[in-house]
Amino acid sequence: MKDSTVVDLSAIRTTCQNCGLYQLCLPMGLEEGDMDRLDKVIKRRRKIEKGDHLYRMRDAFNTVYAIRSGSVKTYTSIENGAEQVTGFHLPGELLGLNAVSTKFHTDSAVALETASVCEIPFDRLEDLTREIPSMQHHMLHVMSEEIQSDHCQLMMIAKMPAEARLARFLLSLSMHFGNRGFSATEFNLSMSRNDIANLLGLAVETVSRLFSHFQDEGLLTVERKHIVIHDIDGLMDVTTKCPSQPLPNKKSSD
Amino acid sequence: MKDSTVVDLSAIRTTCQNCGLYQLCLPMGLEEGDMDRLDKVIKRRRKIEKGDHLYRMRDAFNTVYAIRSGSVKTYTSIENGAEQVTGFHLPGELLGLNAVSTKFHTDSAVALETASVCEIPFDRLEDLTREIPSMQHHMLHVMSEEIQSDHCQLMMIAKMPAEARLARFLLSLSMHFGNRGFSATEFNLSMSRNDIANLLGLAVETVSRLFSHFQDEGLLTVERKHIVIHDIDGLMDVTTKCPSQPLPNKKSSD
DNA sequence: CCACGTTCTTGATCTGGATCAATAGCGTAT
DNA sequence: ATACGCTATTGATCCAGATCAAGAACGTGG
Structure with missing residues (x-):
């Protein structure tokens, strides 16, 4: 479905060099020779369907994942079954490293939409890391x-009111999309409202309610998963609406 | 300013081998020869008075700190001046590593009481790290x-009620003291109520109010900074008091 | 010793956001 | 199509914990 033509796939085998994400991903800053060495240990293009897990909490840790396309949610579950979303991850991001200390995963990673990832065996990566300083x-x-x-994130949840949190979340998404060459003002959310709320x-x-409210204010248009941001600056203002804030230079009305 | 006095300090010079904390600290798991090499790059025993900063947000990052004694608070400040405490750190802990990506500190570290720390130049440490695999x-x-x-911590703030947070905090302190050979049930808090609340x-x-409440319940005795825990299990029960929890075996009144 | 600032405690009130409840919009399997 | 389940929106109510207020206990410097 990706390369539908007759050409032989081996010839167009993806390497880090032509990945388009290499400036965001693991090979960032590597020289060509080193990149080849990295290339050799990477198992490329594992296809993941929506809802599939990359790994689950308590799984043995031996692989690190780099997201090539799609998006992935990480979350931990607590004793009682409650779930805490710890992040949404976009192409170029590296997943799984936080399990180094325990040797098993302490969070789970699930695809929010069809995605493809590169798999990197951690022991091989550790060897490379030793041999290539910049790595x-x-x-x-x-x-x-x-x-x-x-x-x-901690600071946000501990100190910022609900509207500031959502605004910041949207701006962060917008920024990430922008960095990856997509529109920073119009995009689709791959995660549910539930996941956003949880995060x-x-x-x-x-x-x-906040989405509706932002829409009423003219900051954005939201239609289910589809978001169009109309007023980035306005959203940034919302971000700084903390109760404890004096806000001296705003409106100058007092 | 380094070796100033006449007594010969070299005779009583502390090394990682005789530090007593080495099993908790950087040299953990190192062989003797490697530990010597580590010893050579460590500047030992910087004395820090209460309120002194190890480093401040935005300072250039070039040193990692290991706490030898005392306790240290780390916090980040936000645009508007608000402050978010990110942690309290006890002997054996390593501070500063989170600045690797930015090359400047994104948090500040301040002593909560008189403390002593080892300083490790990061570039030297990075060299060692390359040479010693276990490092x-x-x-x-x-x-x-x-x-x-x-x-x-994220999960705790996002999902757990106030009493569970404080209970968990106290249990975590207790455990840390226990691991370091001190009493797990009687200790002094080095941080203010304000800092705890902030964290x-x-x-x-x-x-x-929660301290008073716990005391009324007979879980502990608190007198200013002095804490005596009477009922660890009771505190652990409080920890799991989450609203989203069914709690089937509780009172069975409905 | 007392005065002053800080930290802590306790009580009274208020409120942001949770919870409960009902409805509407989609997806997808039959 | 229709029916069922899941996700999202919107309204009404409630409550945990914030905020406001007032003392009390402590520390520190004169």
Whole structure:
């Protein structure tokens, strides 16, 4: 369904070099020779259908996944069966590294839509990491980025009101799409309202109401999964609407 | 300013081998020879007074810190001046690694009481990491642990009621003290109520009330900073008091 | 010693967002 | 088509925990 013509597929075998995502993904910053070595350990193009799991909590950890297309949700489940969404992941992102310390996964990863991923055996990756300095740096880089984004998420849930959380979520999606060459103002949500609510620590109903509210304000148009952002700056204003904030330079009315 | 006095400190110079924390800290799992190499790059025993900063947000990142004694709070500040506490850190913990991706710190670290830390230049550490496989693994280990604890924290703030959060916080402190050879049931809090509230995403008043409440229930005795836990199991029960939980075996009144 | 600032506790009130409830829009299997 | 299940929207009510307010306990410096 992807390359439907008669050409032989081996000739057009994808490599990191022609992946189009390589600047966002693992090979970022690698020299050509090193990229070839990486290429050799990667099992490419595993196809994943919506609802399929890349891995599940408690599975043994031996593979790292790079998303090529589609989107993936990660979540952890708690004793009592409740579920906490920890993130939505777009092409170019690396998944699974947080299991290094436990040797088994502490979260699950499920496709939100048809997706394709590259699989990288972790032990082979660790070898490479040792041999290629910039690769080592990159691994630490990826993990420290994750820590930072978690801190940000933490702060958001702990301190920001519901509307600011949703606004920030939408802006972050918009930015990611923009970075990947898609429209930053018009896109489809691959996740349900439920998943969004869960990620943001809100109830579904609240998310739904907020979408309607944003639409009433003229900030965006929402039709089910389809979003068109009309006023990025307006959304950013919402982001900073924290109760504890003095907001000295706004309107100057007082 | 490094080796200033006349007594010869070298005789009592601490090394990782005799640190007592080495099983919790960076040298964990290293062989003796490798530990010596690590020893050589570590600047030991920087003394930190209460309120002093190890580093501040936006500082250039070039050093990783290992806590030897005392305790340290990490926090990020948001645009508007609000502050989000991201963690309290006890002896044996490694600080600063999350700045790898940005090359500058995205959080600040301040001593909650007099503390001493080891400083490790990151570039030297990265070299070592490349040369000592188990060290490389350990670095990833430490970071993935941090990610997991952040996910846990996220879940807690997003899904658990106030009392469960405080109970979990106390149990986690208790466990950490226990692991370090101190009493798991009697200890002093080095952080203020304000800091606790901030970490847990609550108001100070709520934390204060919960302490009183726990005391009324006979779970613990609290006198300012001094805590004595009387009923660990009871506290654990509180931890699982989530509203979304069916709790079939509770009272059976309906 | 007392004065002043900080941190903590406790009580009274208020509110953002959860929960409950009902309906509407879609998807998809028969 | 029709029926069933799932997801989303919208309204009405409720409550956990925030906010406001007032003391009390402590620390620190004169």
